[in-house]
Amino acid sequence: MAVENVRxxxxxxxxxxxxxxxxxxxxxxxGRVRIGMDPLGLETSGTLAQLDxxxxxxxxxxxxxxxxxxxxxxVGPLVAPVSGRITAVxxxxxxxxxxxxxxxxxxxxxxxxxxxxxxxxxxxxxxxADEVVSTFxxxxxxxxxxxxxxx
Amino acid sequence: MEPADTLRVIDFGSVSPLxxxxxxxxxxxxxxxxxxxxxSFCRPNGPYVGIGYHRRxxxxxxxxxxxxxxxxxxxxxxxxxxxxxxxxxxxQISLPLSSVPPSRPxxxxxxxxxxxxxxxxxxxxxxxxxxxxxxxxxRKICGYGAGQIGDAxxxxxxxxxxxxxxxxxxILRTPSPTARAELDRLVNRYIAAxxxxxxxxxxxxxEAYSDALGLRPEYGALNETEHSHLAELDELFADPxxxxxxxxxxxxxxxxxxxxxxxxxxxxxxxxxLTLGIDGDQILSAAVADPDLNGQADExxxxxxxxxxxxxxxxxxxxxxxxxxxGRLWELAEPGRVG
Numbered sequence: 001m002a003v004e005n006v007r008x009x010x011x012x013x014x015x016x017x018x019x020x021x022x023x024x025x026x027x028x029x030x031g032r033v034r035i036g037m038d039p040l041g042l043e044t045s046g047t048l049a050q051l052d053x054x055x056x057x058x059x060x061x062x063x064x065x066x067x068x069x070x071x072x073x074x075v076g077p078l079v080a081p082v083s084g085r086i087t088a089v090x091x092x093x094x095x096x097x098x099x100x101x102x103x104x105x106x107x108x109x110x111x112x113x114x115x116x117x118x119x120x121x122x123x124x125x126x127x128x129a130d131e132v133v134s135t136f137x138x139x140x141x142x143x144x145x146x147x148x149x150x151x
Numbered sequence: 152m153e154p155a156d157t158l159r160v161i162d163f164g165s166v167s168p169l170x171x172x173x174x175x176x177x178x179x180x181x182x183x184x185x186x187x188x189x190x191s192f193c194r195p196n197g198p199y200v201g202i203g204y205h206r207r208x209x210x211x212x213x214x215x216x217x218x219x220x221x222x223x224x225x226x227x228x229x230x231x232x233x234x235x236x237x238x239x240x241x242x243q244i245s246l247p248l249s250s251v252p253p254s255r256p257x258x259x260x261x262x263x264x265x266x267x268x269x270x271x272x273x274x275x276x277x278x279x280x281x282x283x284x285x286x287x288x289x290r291k292i293c294g295y296g297a298g299q300i301g302d303a304x305x306x307x308x309x310x311x312x313x314x315x316x317x318x319x320x321x322i323l324r325t326p327s328p329t330a331r332a333e334l335d336r337l338v339n340r341y342i343a344a345x346x347x348x349x350x351x352x353x354x355x356x357x358e359a360y361s362d363a364l365g366l367r368p369e370y371g372a373l374n375e376t377e378h379s380h381l382a383e384l385d386e387l388f389a390d391p392x393x394x395x396x397x398x399x400x401x402x403x404x405x406x407x408x409x410x411x412x413x414x415x416x417x418x419x420x421x422x423x424x425l426t427l428g429i430d431g432d433q434i435l436s437a438a439v440a441d442p443d444l445n446g447q448a449d450e451x452x453x454x455x456x457x458x459x460x461x462x463x464x465x466x467x468x469x470x471x472x473x474x475x476x477x478g479r480l481w482e483l484a485e486p487g488r489v490g
Contacts (some may be wrong), residue, residue: 045255070205073228074258074259075204075229076298095402143253147252
């Protein structure tokens with residue numbers, strides 16, 4: 001596992017990211033993918049209070065919602081970074097969303113998916129250590145400049 | 152369609168409890184479809200209970216609601232179960248997602264500050280505290296919820312002209328008479344009505360939101376598409392399956408929030424029970440029970456009041472084995488995650 005500190009955020013550089021919706025994608029050795037939320041998305045969400053995830057067996061396309069998250073009484077959708085069918089859901093994170101805040105790349109994963117079009121969709125994500133780092137640097141700088149994040 | 156620099160203002164007037172929810176959901180869907188940013192107002196013409204999108208219906212005392220013919224509706228925005236009635240004047244602001252800061256706390260501050268300005272214009276010394284609660288002193292005066300509906304963001308809140316504290320507490324299911332009594336006390340202590348002229352509040356809100364958003368207010372109504380959304384939403388919100396919500400595992404222990412930072416916790420196991428009222432990091436009230444406390448329960452509980460929550464376990468440990476049993480119950484609490 002490759003982890004790098006990018007402007008104060010610990011990021012895995014061996015994953016692919018949807019930097020617009022703040023989701024990460026890990027391709028597992030089984031060919032399935034695991035999906036979770038990145039630390040920048042968590043930072044801008046506030047304290048997570050509630051999480052809903054679609055059930056095992058449900059399919060969705062990239063860009064569709066696979067669940068919802070509530071923080072600060074604000075309900076927002078979780079947007080799928082890739083298309084596929086859900087094969088596993090992290091029930092522990094539903095019971096205690098604190099897992100997502102405390103360990104977003106580990107115990108805080110959200111769903112596993114049998115991908116439907118991974119070869120076409122992975123290139124649409126940010127991947128590769130250098131690209132991940134540079135993309136997050138730009139995004140974090142932009143968020144700080146715009147007051148989205150504290151200086 | 153209105154020009155891009157317009158804030159559409161809709162006064163829905165006095166409407167049924169169902170419509171006091173579905174009208175603004177329809178407006179938000181309209182904003183998502185391309186209608187201009189919309190500030191709307193309405194007042195329910197009867198009492199009901201509203202429950203946040205993610206919350207378990209089991210949190211509500213449905214028997215109490217049923218006995219009083221108080222309907223329950225699930226909204227698409229966040230927050231907990233709340234008692235609503237005609238003494239509350241609702242406002243809703245809905246904007247395209249792209250118009251609000253990507254940080255949720257900042258988006259809420261951005262969309263609540265004009266409401267606070269409207270309160271102050273009515274002579275109410277309101278402020279938005281660090282926990283994003285609209286307060287006068289240390290009392291909450293405005294309930295709100297927020298969410299993304301399609302590509303629109305909406306924040307809904309209320310001017311509480313009169314507040315039925317007893318009903319507001321009674322709608323919540325509690326695990327014990329101890330928890331019930333403390334819930335009643337904290338609701339009375341921390342939630343306040345701020346009687347004000349609703350027309351004046353509405354005018355002030357229109358001005359404050361227009362100024363903050365740099366938009367020109369123009370009174371309007373739902374369009375044809377939004378009326379179609381409204382019909383769908385009326386049906387959806389009356390559907391028992393929607394009301395039930397997504398099945399979710401229950402969390403151990405019982406928690407209820409009174410206002411941001413102030414909450415109640417109770418857990419019990421095999422005759423050992425711990426009930427706490429908490430404000431931020433301080434214990435406001437405590438009750439303990441354990442078969443081996445041998446008459447020391449009241450003394451132990453009293454020693455906890457006023458202490459920082461961090462000191463809870465060490466204080467309990469002074470009571471030996473029963474204290475440690477009580478301490479283990481505290482592990483079930485999830486501070487900060489009471490919506």
